[in-house]
Amino acid sequence: MNAAVIAVGSEMLGPTRVDTNSLKVTALLELFGIPLVRKSVVADLLDELADEISHSLEHCDILITSGGLGPTEDDLTREALVKALGLEVAVDHAIIEKLEQRFAARGWKMPEVNKKQANVFPGHTTLQNDRGTAPGFHLEVGGKHVWVFPGVPGELEWMLKTYMEPWLESVSGGRTRHRRVLKIAGLGESAVEEKLKPYYTAHPEPLTILASPGAVELHLIFDSTDEIATREREMLDIFGVRCFGFDDDTLEGVVGRLLTERGETLSTAESCTGGLLAQRITDVAGSSAYFMSGVVSYTAKVKTDVVGVDAEVIRANGEVSEPVAVALAQGIRQRFGTTYGVGITGIAGPTGGTPEKPVGTVHIAAASADRVEHRKLFWPGTRSHVRWFSTQSALDLLRRFILQQ
């Protein structure tokens, strides 16, 4: 059994956007050991799209399409399926009603064009979309399976999980492959590789190393869960506390879990990261239980007036310095009465650097009632890079600070 993917949309044929939906699809297929033989991106043109559907089906058992199910005139996936596969079309009035309710809930009137999204294929399965307006489809044609999903990433992911994964489980007789991802912070890709060298020599099985900004992932893919558990233990022996989590874990999620378990609280005072630290922490559902508040202190005055940093400390050391990072962490902790405080001060660029403190210089600190830890960082790269890596380091510093508490 093999598969092919078609991403529909002229916008992915320009110089600015790539299809990333197919990555979600292939990750799921991989769990069931189903290889992808091809993927393609096709313009919003009826004939091209219909032809691509026919052509892809000649090469695969399972075809997955994403996109082209919206309400506008250039959303043509339904029409192309009709043309390529000779399907009948009918209007599902229940879908129109649901769409109208959805718009009404926001106090809007449904635009007439949206009615197109109620066109379904009798004899085939319509997949209700709880995340958006476009239903998907599961078609069986000539012994082959065509899965038709919307292109909005969140909607596609939900549909993969809700409809396609259970189906794959049923046709494959259970999962054949298992994946476990270990996430490492505080080491670059080549440092991780270096540490793994002796292990590689002893174990020639492939282990995928994937670098993401500020973290490195180790992907273990094996047929048996026992095998994965063994490999995981071996990896943990090598990386220890630097392994911050597994699979979908994020640093902010891991920190949140630690704080929740301990019934502890957190506040933040950040300058160069401009709210990114607070934003990441509060991106975690349930974070209001432990995140009390944050201050984005873009001026010295706010650092002294709101966070309580001694003006003399700023005068003597400059705003970007270890004492100010420490004072921010301690000050915000006291100001908001939390278990921990985190402070960040630095120069994100592109301007504002000096020979002594070049762009990319960042000080981070974590404080509790009786302890404080500080790190000086230097990040080359763009403003966004400096900001992202700084919050990544601050979250990892906090994580290890909490673990030592």
Add this chain to the structure above:
Amino acid sequence: MNAAVIAVGSEMLGPTRVDTNSLKVTALLELFGIPLVRKSVVADLLDELADEISHSLEHCDILITSGGLGPTEDDLTREALVKALGLEVAVDHAIIEKLEQRFAARGWKMPEVNKKQANVFPGHTTLQNDRGTAPGFHLEVGGKHVWVFPGVPGELEWMLKTYMEPWLESVSGGRTRHRRVLKIAGLGESAVEEKLKPYYTAHPEPLTILASPGAVELHLIFDSTDEIATREREMLDIFGVRCFGFDDDTLEGVVGRLLTERGETLSTAESCTGGLLAQRITDVAGSSAYFMSGVVSYTAKVKTDVVGVDAEVIRANGEVSEPVAVALAQGIRQRFGTTYGVGITGIAGPTGGTPEKPVGTVHIAAASADRVEHRKLFWPGTRSHVRWFSTQSALDLLRRFILQQ
């Protein structure tokens, strides 16, 4: 004249890598007004690849392939071209010599497998590769053009510039295309489409509508800059102040430009968006000139103590209410002495909703010394959705608030 792209390589069919070479190709094609009708990624399998070459050539005048020209066994693009197009193969001994010299220069002996890279197609053009070992090809077959490039990005880019761009110039007679993007806030994709219906009827030229989260883009692509200027004026007549910018503009960037031009300043007090608003504002280089500070007020205590919201206002209306959003905007403006203040309070979910105030309810406000504006929003969707759309609306409210000042 139109084009298609094939990216060759099984590694791009897994869950971790996408083809980005095609973006370089399409950026070049776009300058000459040559549309891309399809692109595909094919595994390193001879039959699949040969079939894909034949199939793509049925749909385009120019086919560009990248990858599969290396020396290893799974580099099969040459073999697939022979199979698909019935080409002859010959060994170019001059290439073998050059390869051997290249290896010798680094003190290495050329591996035998590299000799494969000296296989060329008599009667067609071999493209010397000054950046690597794999030559490319320009084939003319049945009136169509096939450009065969290596997959290493630096080598591909050099070949595009060195060989393909001059060729495109010569065949197109120097004809170039221009692109202008208009960005619309405060209207969904289908509402934009509704507004454009009368225009569409009068102007059948294609106008691409692209929805990105919280904004809609209108892409105008025409041969002459005059034509683009005319269309742009027509679009501005239709969308007026809802068009917030052009091309690479972002809402936060546009707000920053307005504030810089006017020498005005800004502060923010946000709850449910958790720092995302401050983070987006400070993502703009130079924002320290106008963004004074922000508070992430995740508790009522911080709203009263730091931002100066009257505790009675919170008690009487609840934290998620119009009066609290207004008090946050006005309070933070006064606290930090800025021209404008923005307040956001809401329920991002997934928990915390009530029948009267369901998850997704958000109040935003903008205040100056003598004026205040408020909007109540309701966003369906995930926590991230609610947060993103809320900041998008707050930035747009602020933009229009400043324009009216």
